[in-house]
Amino acid sequence: MIRVVVVDDQASARMGLSMMVGRDPGLSVIATADDGGAALAELARRKDAGEPLPDVVVSDVRMPGTGGVTLAREVASRFPSVRTLLLTTYDRDDYALGGLAAGAAGFLLKDATARELCRAVRELAAGGAVLTPRVTREVVARAVPGAAEDPERVRLLEALSSLSPRELETASLVAEGLSNEEVAARMVMEPASARRNVSRVLAKLGLRDRTQLAVAWWRSGMGSRGSREG
Known part of the structure; x- marks a missing residue:
């Protein structure tokens, strides 16, 4: 309970x-x-x-x-x-x-x-x-730093660059607020695979949870490159 x-x-x-x-x-x-x-x-x-x-x-x-x-x-x-x-x-x-x-x-x-x-x-x-x-x-998204020289944005972009294209897609969907089941449906995979992908992204970036991942994604400026409304 x-x-x-x-x-x-x-x-x-x-x-x-x-x-x-x-x-x-x-x-x-x-x-x-x-x-x-x-x-x-x-x-x-x-x-x-x-x-x-x-x-x-x-x-x-x-x-x-x-x-x-x-x-x-x-x-x-x-x-x-x-x-x-x-x-x-x-x-x-x-x-x-x-x-x-x-x-x-x-x-x-x-x-x-x-x-x-x-x-x-x-x-x-x-x-x-x-x-x-x-x-x-x-x-x-309103918290995204505007200056390209922002050291925090640069750090986040460097961290995100370590992700594979598939992992970047996972990160973007999590940043939109999608659940594991919704990520799985969008990426055409089993929910268990989506959960593993999310866990792997968090581990690579040294983040605690999906909330931190979403904030990092938008603060890096990645979210301003276009919504994945699809």
Whole structure:
């Protein structure tokens, strides 16, 4: 059973998210909180009491008090086994890149279906990351450095040059926010092969997860060379 904590300052939103997650027999909402501070207090209480921590925290980005970005940062620092999924209302959200940099493992739009939300929670609980194509292109791409002489961009391009053409294609699809199954379908291969390809790309680049790969891809400028909407 995957344990979930839901965080939102609006009671109706907390109830709605809890109901969506609760419909999945493999997921269980073990607590809710009305802001990041309350969520952190609940995690600390559970840790001190020896109670199981959640596998995933699902949190709104914008909240009075402690918001989602700060929550993601604190969870990553104090409770590294817990993954944070941040929810945003808009395709273009200035908080998104900050959330990813802070340690959030995924971003999902609030208009996601119950199926999409539960699938995202499962992906994070399994150690993956979630970046929807819209959030990836519309938010992360805005962080691409503009100067060709940018040393970070040069470093990333040098690292990406070590990948084979097939691995570059895999990286580009992951950067768009595609899941392993979607990568497999696009590249005409088995999902297990897609998973191996993604793992190999991460290992070659020395990256922790798909979120870091997506950010690296867009910051390198590769994403600005044309979307793979196909």
